[in-house]
Amino acid sequence: MILQQLINGLSLGAVYAVFAVGFTLVFGVLNVLNLSQGAVFMWGAYVGLEMVRTLQLPLPAAMTVAVMAAGLLGVVTEWLVFRPLQRRGAHRWMGMVASLAFARILIGAAQEVFGTQVIRYPDATLVDATLVVGEARIQGLQVVALGVALAMVLALGLLLKFTNFGRAIRTVAFSETVARLVGAPVARVRGATFFLSGTLAGGAGVLWSLLFQSVSPFMGDTILLKGLTVLILGGLGNVAGALVGGLLLGLVEVGSVVAVGSGFRDAVGFGLVLLILLTRPTGLFATREAKRA
Amino acid sequence: MSDLYAAYENVIDLCLLNAVLAFSCLLLLRVNLLSLATGGLMAIGAYLSIWLTMREGWPFGPALLAATGAGALAAAGLGTLVLRLRGDYFAMATLAFTEVVRILALNADPVTGGALGIFGIPKYTQTWQLLALLALAIYLVWALRRSSLGDRMRAIAEDELAVAAAGHDVARLQLGLFTASGAIAGLGGALAAHLNLFVAPSDFGFLRSMDAVIAPVLGGVWNLFGAVVGAAILTVLPEVLRFSAQLREILIGAVTLLAVLFLPTGIASLPRLLLRRGRLA
Amino acid sequence: MPDLRLSRRRVLALSAVATLLPRSGLGQTSKVARIGLVQSTTGGSAALYGTEQKQAIELAFNEITKARTLGDIALQAFHADDGADRGQTVNIFQRLIRQDKVVAILGPTLSNSAFAADPLAQQAGIPVIASSNTAPNLTKIGDFIFRTSVPEDQVFPTVLAYGVRKHGVKRVALIYGIDDALTRSAHDVQKKAVDALGLESVGIETYQRGDVDFSAQLTKIKAQKPDAIILGALAEEGAAILRQARQLNLDPKTVFIGCNANISAKLFELAGPAADGILVGASWFAGYDTPRSKAFVEAYRKRYGTTPDIYAAQGYDAAYLIAEAIRRAGTATDSRAIRDKLAGITDFEGVLGRFGWSPERDATVTPKVLIGDGQAKVFAAAPAV
Numbered sequence: 001m002i003l004q005q006l007i008n009g010l011s012l013g014a015v016y017a018v019f020a021v022g023f024t025l026v027f028g029v030l031n032v033l034n035l036s037q038g039a040v041f042m043w044g045a046y047v048g049l050e051m052v053r054t055l056q057l058p059l060p061a062a063m064t065v066a067v068m069a070a071g072l073l074g075v076v077t078e079w080l081v082f083r084p085l086q087r088r089g090a091h092r093w094m095g096m097v098a099s100l101a102f103a104r105i106l107i108g109a110a111q112e113v114f115g116t117q118v119i120r121y122p123d124a125t126l127v128d129a130t131l132v133v134g135e136a137r138i139q140g141l142q143v144v145a146l147g148v149a150l151a152m153v154l155a156l157g158l159l160l161k162f163t164n165f166g167r168a169i170r171t172v173a174f175s176e177t178v179a180r181l182v183g184a185p186v187a188r189v190r191g192a193t194f195f196l197s198g199t200l201a202g203g204a205g206v207l208w209s210l211l212f213q214s215v216s217p218f219m220g221d222t223i224l225l226k227g228l229t230v231l232i233l234g235g236l237g238n239v240a241g242a243l244v245g246g247l248l249l250g251l252v253e254v255g256s257v258v259a260v261g262s263g264f265r266d267a268v269g270f271g272l273v274l275l276i277l278l279t280r281p282t283g284l285f286a287t288r289e290a291k292r293a
Numbered sequence: 294m295s296d297l298y299a300a301y302e303n304v305i306d307l308c309l310l311n312a313v314l315a316f317s318c319l320l321l322l323r324v325n326l327l328s329l330a331t332g333g334l335m336a337i338g339a340y341l342s343i344w345l346t347m348r349e350g351w352p353f354g355p356a357l358l359a360a361t362g363a364g365a366l367a368a369a370g371l372g373t374l375v376l377r378l379r380g381d382y383f384a385m386a387t388l389a390f391t392e393v394v395r396i397l398a399l400n401a402d403p404v405t406g407g408a409l410g411i412f413g414i415p416k417y418t419q420t421w422q423l424l425a426l427l428a429l430a431i432y433l434v435w436a437l438r439r440s441s442l443g444d445r446m447r448a449i450a451e452d453e454l455a456v457a458a459a460g461h462d463v464a465r466l467q468l469g470l471f472t473a474s475g476a477i478a479g480l481g482g483a484l485a486a487h488l489n490l491f492v493a494p495s496d497f498g499f500l501r502s503m504d505a506v507i508a509p510v511l512g513g514v515w516n517l518f519g520a521v522v523g524a525a526i527l528t529v530l531p532e533v534l535r536f537s538a539q540l541r542e543i544l545i546g547a548v549t550l551l552a553v554l555f556l557p558t559g560i561a562s563l564p565r566l567l568l569r570r571g572r573l574a
Numbered sequence: 575m576p577d578l579r580l581s582r583r584r585v586l587a588l589s590a591v592a593t594l595l596p597r598s599g600l601g602q603t604s605k606v607a608r609i610g611l612v613q614s615t616t617g618g619s620a621a622l623y624g625t626e627q628k629q630a631i632e633l634a635f636n637e638i639t640k641a642r643t644l645g646d647i648a649l650q651a652f653h654a655d656d657g658a659d660r661g662q663t664v665n666i667f668q669r670l671i672r673q674d675k676v677v678a679i680l681g682p683t684l685s686n687s688a689f690a691a692d693p694l695a696q697q698a699g700i701p702v703i704a705s706s707n708t709a710p711n712l713t714k715i716g717d718f719i720f721r722t723s724v725p726e727d728q729v730f731p732t733v734l735a736y737g738v739r740k741h742g743v744k745r746v747a748l749i750y751g752i753d754d755a756l757t758r759s760a761h762d763v764q765k766k767a768v769d770a771l772g773l774e775s776v777g778i779e780t781y782q783r784g785d786v787d788f789s790a791q792l793t794k795i796k797a798q799k800p801d802a803i804i805l806g807a808l809a810e811e812g813a814a815i816l817r818q819a820r821q822l823n824l825d826p827k828t829v830f831i832g833c834n835a836n837i838s839a840k841l842f843e844l845a846g847p848a849a850d851g852i853l854v855g856a857s858w859f860a861g862y863d864t865p866r867s868k869a870f871v872e873a874y875r876k877r878y879g880t881t882p883d884i885y886a887a888q889g890y891d892a893a894y895l896i897a898e899a900i901r902r903a904g905t906a907t908d909s910r911a912i913r914d915k916l917a918g919i920t921d922f923e924g925v926l927g928r929f930g931w932s933p934e935r936d937a938t939v940t941p942k943v944l945i946g947d948g949q950a951k952v953f954a955a956a957p958a959v
Contacts, residue, residue, distance in 0.1 A: 001797050004822070008789040033381055084554050092380075093327050094553055097510045100503065101549035108542030116621045118810040120844055130821070137823050212786035213844065214814060218618050222784035225392070225499060232385045257790040262780045263752055267396035270389040274375075277386045281378050300673035303664045399753050408751075408758040409709060412689035489664065491690040495753060496660075532665060535654060542616065 004136040005254050011142040013250020014149035015208050019223055020230035020242040021153050022200030028237030029173045029193040030086075032095040036077050037201050037227060038220025039106035044070035044202025045209040045219060046114055052121060063148075063206045067199045074198020075191055077102060083190070103220070110217040120213040145207045152203050153243050156196065160239065169193060173237065232273045235283030244285065302420065306488055308528045309423035310481060315508035315520035316430040317477035320470050322506070322514045324449045324463075328471070329502040330371060330387035331478050333394035336497035338364045338479030339486040340404060343411055346487070353417040357483050364479015365472050372471035376464060391502050398494035410493030418488040426484075427521070430477070435517055442466070478505075511552055513559015522561040526552075605647045605906035609896065610654070610670035612681030612691075613889075617658025619808055622840075623706050624683040627889030628653060629878050631680055631705075634893030637873070644897060647906045656682060663687035667694045676700065677909040678896050680889070685709035685755050692719050701913040703896055705888035708834060709759045713935045718913055720935045722888040722895065722926070726763040726834055729855030729941035733831055734767045734804075736943045737853055739959045741829045743802040745774045747795040749788070749815060750806030752780035760833040761806035768804070776800050781811070788815050792822050802829040805836065812836045812852075813844030820848045829853065837884045837944070842951035850948035857939045858887045858926045859953045870925045888937075891924040898922065 019041060026034045048066030051057040057065065081098045129140035160166035172179040172189045179186050208223070209215045230249050234241025249269060256268035276284055298305065314331060321328045338360035345351040345359055375386040398405045405411065437443045448456045449463060457463045486492045504527060512523025530548060534541045552560050611631060614624035635649050652674050656663040663682050670676045671694060678701045682688055685707040695702045696716035704712065704721040713719045737743045746768055751757035768775055776798040779791035792815065795803060803819070805812050812832055819828070832841075832854040842849050860871055860881050870890055874882040882890075899916035900906065922929040926939045944953040 001793060004793045005790060008787070008793060012787050012789075027381075081550070081554075088557060090553075090557060093322070093506070093510060094557075096327070097507050098550055098553040100507070101546045101553065104546030105543050105550065108540070108544075108546060111542065111616065112540070116616070116618065117840065118619075118844060123846060137821065139821055208786075212814065213817065214786040214810065216810075218784065219786075228385055228388065232382065232389075236381060254790040257779070258794060262791050263400045264396060266782060267393050267400075270392040270396075273389040274386060274393070277378055277382060277389075278374055281382060283382075296673070300669045301665070302672075303661070303668045307661055307665075408753045408755050409762075410686060410689065410755065412711075413693075413715075416693075489660065489690050490693050491660065491686065493686055493755065531657065531659075531662060541655075541657070 001135060003134060005258055006251070007136060007138055007142060009251035009254035010247060011139075011145055011211060011250070012253065013247035014146045015204050015211065015246075016223070016226050016230055016249050017243045017246025018149045018152055018200055018207065019204035020227045020234065020246045021156065021239055022197040022204070023227045024231055024234065024237055024239060024242040025156070025200070026193055026197045027231065028239070029169055030082065030190060031237075032082060032092060032099075033228075034077065034082070034099050034194075034197070035096055035224065036081070036099040036103040036106060037197070038222075038224030039103035039110075040070050040073050040077070040198050040201040040220075041205040041208070041223055042110060042215075042217060042220035043073055043106060044198075044205030045215045046110060046205075047202070048206040049119065049121060049209060049215050059210075063203070066206050067202045070202020070205065071195040071199035073106075074194040074196075074201070077198070078191055078194035082194075086190075103224075107217050107220070114217065116217060118214050118216045120215060121210065139211075141210055145211050148203070148207060152200060153239075156200070157239065159196075165189075165192065226269075229269055229273055233276060233284050235285045238283065238285055241283060241285035304529065304532055306418070306420055306423060308525045309420070309427050310485055310488065311504070311508060311524035311528050312427050312521045313423065313430055313477060313484075314481045314505045315512070315524045316427075316434065317474040317481065318505045319434070319509040319514060319520045320474050320477075322509055323446050324467055324470060325453060326376075326467060326471070327381075327384045327506060328387045328474065329384055329499070329506065330368065330390050330475070331505040332497040332499065332502040333387075333391035334364045334367055334475050334478035335482030335485065335501065336394050336398055336494070337367050338482030339492055339497070340398070340482075341479075342483035343414055343486050343492065344404065346415065346417070347411075353487065357480060360483035361476045361480040364482065365476035367479070368475020369468065369472045371475075372468045376467055376471060388499065388502065391498065395494050395498050398497070405494060408493060408495070410491055412491045414486055414490050414492065416487060416490055418484045423484065426480070431517065431521070438517070446470075507549070509559075511549060511560055513556075513561040516559050516561040519559045519561040523559070526560060606650050607644075607647050607678075607900050607906035608650050608652060608674060608676045610667075610674065610676040610679035610681070611651045612654055612656060612663060612666055612670070612679060612683070612687075614658040614683040615655045617656075619810065620658035620683050623883075623885045624655070624658075626883050626886040627681070627683065627705050630874060630882060630886035630890040631893040633874060633877055634890045634897070638894070638897045644901050647900060649897065649900075652676060656687060658684055658687070660684075660687045660690045663691040664694065667691040671695065671698045671700055677900075677907060677912055678702070680705065680892050680896065682707075685712060685759070688712055688719075689715070692716075695719070698909075699913070700909050701896070701899075701916055703892040703916075705892040706885045709755055710762070717917070717935070720895075720916060720931065722892045722924075722929075722937045723885075724834070724857035724888075724926075724937050724939060724941075726760045727766075728936070728938070729857065730760075730763050730833065731767045731770065732941045733853055733855035733943050734764075734771060734773075736956065736959065737802055737829055737831055738771060738773070740956075741801065741827075743773065743829060745776050745798070745800045746802045746804055747777040747779070747798055747800040748775065748804045748806065749779040749781070749791055749795070751783060751808065751811060753782050754808070756835060757806045757808060757811075757833070760835070764804050764806055764831075764833070785811070786814055788818050789822060792819050792824065796822055796824050799825065800828065802831055805830060805832045807833070808835045809838040809840040810844060813841050813849065816841075816845040816848040816852065834884065837953060839881055839883065839951065842946070842948060845948070847948040849946045852946040853956060854944050854946070854953065855941050856884060856944055856953070857937070857941065858884050859942065859944050859955075861952055861954055862925075862927075862942070864925075864927065866923060867925045867927075887925045891922075891926055891929065891937075894924060895919060895922060895929075 047069045051062035131138040168184040230245040234245030256265045342356040342360040345356040508523035509520045513519030613628040614620040654666040688707045692715045701718045750761035830852040902915040903911040920930045943956040945956040
């Protein structure tokens with residue numbers, strides 16, 4: 001039973017992690033909270049599902065399309081919401097309010113297009129394999145989700161660390177003024193960051209809908225709150241922290257169902273956030289970037 | 294006129310109530326604090342006042358006072374813990390507070406009725422009370438602006454470190470404001486409970502807190518009537534757009550987004566802007 | 575999916591103030607009974623139930639108008655969407671009562687909204703018939719509040735007793751949505767029935783709205799090896815629980831017993847074969863074999879292209895009941911007379927079967943025990959023991 005719960009927690013946490021990494025990336029680079037991330041997650045899920053249902057694409061192709069579409073939606077968010085605000089030097093909470101309003105538009109549009117009912121992937125598209133380890137059962141999908149999640153985060157890590165573009169992103173994250181001084185293409189970096197962040201949100205959306213077989217216009221609301229929790233656990237703007245924080249939150253949630261009772265599950269998650277903030281005011285894995293916030 | 298009031302009494306009451314709550318956030322926004330604790334603090338005030346009026350047989354007045362005090366006390370306690378957090382960490386800590394309160398309320402059946410909520414709450418809240426409270430809030434903010442405290446708040450908004458370096462106790466001022474905002478939220482919670490006859494924990498979550506912040510931002514944080522205008526728009530918009538069931542959500546989002554993007558100083562500054570443009574032309 | 579879109583577009587077209595009378599009809603009638611129709615057509619899962627009820631009520635009004643059963647009285651429906659938001663429900667009730675001067679209100683969709691808004695109607699002396707509010711104590715708001723939605727406590731004990739007789743259920747686990755009034759009130763009834771039958775409860779688990787992963791709770795339940803798992807869940811959540819229980823390899827002999835909200839085509843669509851064998855108690859199901867019910871299902875399918883769910887059936891009966899009360903009262907404006915005639919109806923032959931009011935103005939119908947058929951994707955009457 002403990003093994004099974006560990007698997008339950010990790011596969012849930014993997015999706016949290018992918019979502020939160022995208023979330024934290026934008027924060028790290030632009031120092032803003034993009035509250036439309038949940039809606040991008042939802043649109044990613046819908047695009048993936050429609051590719052399979054309507055266009056009969058195989059799953060990997062559908063996922064690629066969904067991830068790209070979500071990335072573009074991220075770019076649109078930057079262009080439509082954050083760039084005008086940044087240009088006039090608006091206060092940071094303007095970004096929060098504006099991105100939440102944008103999310104409302106996206107959710108309304110999804111209701112308009114797809115209806116309000118919960119839908120899911122057709123049975124035939126699903127990996128049906130099950131791994132039995134002792135008492136525990138691991139779904140093929142859980143393994144795939146965990147793998148894809150780790151691959152996405154790893155690819156992002158490599159991109160940030162070893163490519164010129166990654167260096168540019170990190171420079172902008174460190175300081176936009178410094179980046180301008182050394183001639184980094186700041187505007188392009190901002191757009192690219194939103195693209196990457198969108199792809200991660202969309203990827204998380206597809207994984208989520210595959211794992212839990214549930215797509216609805218409101219699916220982004222829940223994960224937005226989870227993402228915020230992970231953001232704090234890992235430290236704002238800290239990519240590695242978000243990865244660990246996501247997995248941690250998955251385990252904590254499952255652990256609190258086992259140990260405390262499911263009625264208090266979310267109170268445990270948020271209680272943990274409060275506790276961590278009180279002892280470490282910039283998150284569990286505070287770094288230089290995080291402290292800057 | 295009285296016909297109009299009869300048909301839209303609840304809309305008017307909600308506008309006034311939301312405006313009062315917007316003021317509790319506006320005080321904090323003016324010193325660079327974005328608080329999402331409104332929902333949690335409202336819940337404390339609401340449940341306390343319901344308990345006092347329905348179980349202990351208190352009259353409405355003292356129950357309101359108790360709710361105000363409880364809100365202030367809770368905010369003072371929370372503020373002592375979380376006010377040293379900066380920026381978004383502060384916002385998230387207050388959000389965590391609100392969510393923890395909501396979940397405790399869901400589990401505290403004997404007091405809150407859990408998700409089933411409490412119904413049959415006597416309707417004590419009157420329009421004139423809300424109106425008087427709002428007038429008081431506007432007066433206080435107006436008076437505050439003309440005091441030395443108001444100057445210091447403006448300075449903190451510009452540069453918190455500089456104010457601290459000049460020897461002013463920024464932390465104490467912020468704690469004082471947070472406590473005041475908690476008092477308003479507690480009072481607002483009690484008024485809301487006795488306005489709607491029914492209360493459930495879902496009334497006091499993330500969205501409730503977010504709405505209280507959005508109203509002043511939308512209306513204009515530094516405008517005296519910003520909170521009122523913002524709250525009125527957020528409350529009336531869903532009613533006005535009722536002609537279109539599905540597009541409503543999209544339109545509400547679009548109006549908010551456009552206002553934030555194109556009216557940097559808030560919707561309440563629109564008349565002045567138009568006036569100025571008129572003069573130029 | 576295409577049928578759904580079709581019906582939603584129709585909702586859009588009708589959503590403002592819908593006059594359900596052909597123009598020619600209006601000319602011949604002298605009296606108009608104005609009826610408020612407060613159903614959520616936006617606002618999450620409530621929109622699902624709200625839309626079904628709105629469609630069924632409009633269908634009923636159309637039929638009544640065509641059949642001219644009310645003589646010179648015409649029915650006019652004022653629909654308003656409250657977006658499943660209680661504040662808006664109150665706004666709407668106020669406007670309907672004070673400005674539009676309705677004589678009766680059908681709705682609202684959610685119990686929580688009803689608790690906030692119904693007192694206004696009670697005060698104003700306007701009868702209200704709910705067709706999806708199942709929370710306990712709702713009609714205690716006052717003598718103008720009625721409902722055709724059968725509260726869970728009228729059906730669940732029958733189903734549980736059936737499970738005990740048929741499957742020898744002794745140990746049960748319960749799972750429910752803690753932050754939703756509908757699932758929470760279902761759970762309260764279920765818990766009481768479990769205690770009343772002296773069954774052993776080996777675990778109570780909860781989840782929150784928006785949850786889609788129930789594996790932690792189910793893993794915990796699995797370790798307790800219950801004979802039955804009792805669901806206080808909406809159809810979408812119930813479906814996910816059924817499917818994930820299969821994935822976790824729960825003992826296939828475990829019986830699932832659902833609640834009213836599970837009686838929906840959505841359950842089968844989302845759960846697939848995992849919904850096989852689930853037991854529910856209901857006041858109605860689409861395969862209910864009476865002439866009245868069959869005619870309703872056919873008419874609904876013809877007009878909207880989908881099979882009506884239980885909320886549609888209850889809404890349809892609510893519409894006919896208010897029309898019948900207006901007919902008996904012979905007035906289009908006297909809401910008190912209409913209320914008295916409504917309360918006096920004891921012999922109404924509705925879609926739900928023979929219909930009457932309990933002393934608390936709840937619907938009284940014979941509960942039916944249903945079993946899910948995952949292959950055919952329908953509920954059928956459960957075989958007798």
